[in-house]
Amino acid sequence: MIYTITANPSIDYVLQLTTLTLGEVNRTVSDVKLPGGKGINVSRILKELEIDSTALGFVGGATGKMFENLLSKHDLKTSFTQVSEDTRINVKVNAVKQDEETEINGTGPDISDQEKDEFIKQLKKVGNGDVVVMSGSLPKKISETFYLDIAEMIQKQGADFVIDTTGQALLDTLPLNPLVVKPNHHELAELFNTTFKDNQDIIDNARKLLDKGAKHVLVSMAGDGALLVTKDHAYHANAPKGTVINSVGAGDSMIAGFVGTFMKTNDAIESFHMGAACGSATAFSQDIAVKEKINEVYQDISIKELS
Structure with a gap:
């Protein structure tokens, strides 16, 4: 449950x-x-x-x-x-x-x-x-x-x-091995007092969260899509085309899609795909996304392995 x-x-x-x-x-x-x-x-x-x-x-x-x-x-x-x-x-x-x-x-x-x-x-x-x-x-x-x-x-x-959560409150939870953490790229940079030149910089810093205990790291990057970083691999999800109507709840939706799918499949990549679809579908909706919108957006997202 x-x-x-x-x-x-x-x-x-x-x-x-x-x-x-x-x-x-x-x-x-x-x-x-x-x-x-x-x-x-x-x-x-x-x-x-x-x-x-x-x-x-x-x-x-x-x-x-x-x-x-x-x-x-x-x-x-x-x-x-x-x-x-x-x-x-x-x-x-x-x-x-x-x-x-x-x-x-x-x-x-x-x-x-x-x-x-x-x-x-x-x-x-x-x-x-x-x-x-x-x-x-x-x-x-x-x-x-x-x-x-x-x-x-x-x-x-x-x-x-x-x-x-973000900041020190996030860092304090990492030794307890959270299933997934989801900072956006700005929050991740603030955690380590740095700036990012490219996706590899983001991946390297996301792996610091894994080293501290997180099991999976999702990094949302607005119009640049999102990253899933594990100890061995990193994956990118594109940002699907659509009009952003309301970003409130998009991050919650991404977490829900990832956690719910992972509970059923234990497949981090498929969970990432569904999480990205849920997050974007809500951003394209006036309220929290409905199933039909999630399924539609899912088809427009592709997952690419980066490393």
């Missing part, structure tokens, strides 16, 4: 305006409310790939009920921990003529020690053959080591894990 953890889920209130004028009354052209959160995005892509997952996280208050109602339309298996304070609302304002998007993100609820303990109890059932995907921001009063502590716990129980 794949478990996704979204510690700080949200209702994403997306507003579309012709123009945004600060200090004045603005009227929307359209608006939509979506269940938000990086782990939620992973579970939604897995659903499109017909792969089971259970979404975990903290949900509370009137907004928490709305969040669960919005999510119910996607028919996901969930096991949320109920908390006393409200689930946050994130506001995204898209001013079409100005070609600008402004985001205002809520901080999320305070999580009590008792609520955190209730959440941790659910992870006692995780074991051999399971993968836990942890991603997204943390609510207030949750330790910055929350995900790392969970990784240590489930590893002892025999499960694999993925933490979608």
Whole structure:
């Protein structure tokens, strides 16, 4: 089973305006409310790939009920921990003529020690053959080591894990052997305080993450495609042609495609192919990609061995 953890889920209130004028009354052209959160995005892509997952996280208050109602339309298996304070609302304002998007993100609820303990109890059932995907921001009063502590716990129980994070937080997880890490090329350069001249430079630095313990490294490179780097080989996936509509969730989708496919096939190259397709399909969609779009984009991606 794949478990996704979204510690700080949200209702994403997306507003579309012709123009945004600060200090004045603005009227929307359209608006939509979506269940938000990086782990939620992973579970939604897995659903499109017909792969089971259970979404975990903290949900509370009137907004928490709305969040669960919005999510119910996607028919996901969930096991949320109920908390006393409200689930946050994130506001995204898209001013079409100005070609600008402004985001205002809520901080999320305070999580009590008792609520955190209730959440941790659910992870006692995780074991051999399971993968836990942890991603997204943390609510207030949750330790910055929350995900790392969970990784240590489930590893002892025999499960694999993925933490979608960057910087020192990523480096701290590597000795625990995450199944896959996915920095983009800018984040990878920042990790080692360097710049890249070509793909070989990226591959060489990605292998440093393998040397520190990661099992697979995915490096997304926007319009230049993506790389999969293993200890013995490196592979490139082209960026398929299409109009990027919304890059939010593309990285989550790539992780979902890789992890879900790897769970079924244990084939890193095929998992990379599907991950690249899921990521691009979401970038070409207004919301998280659907199965038909993923299958269409998959046909336009080719995998080439580089070394």
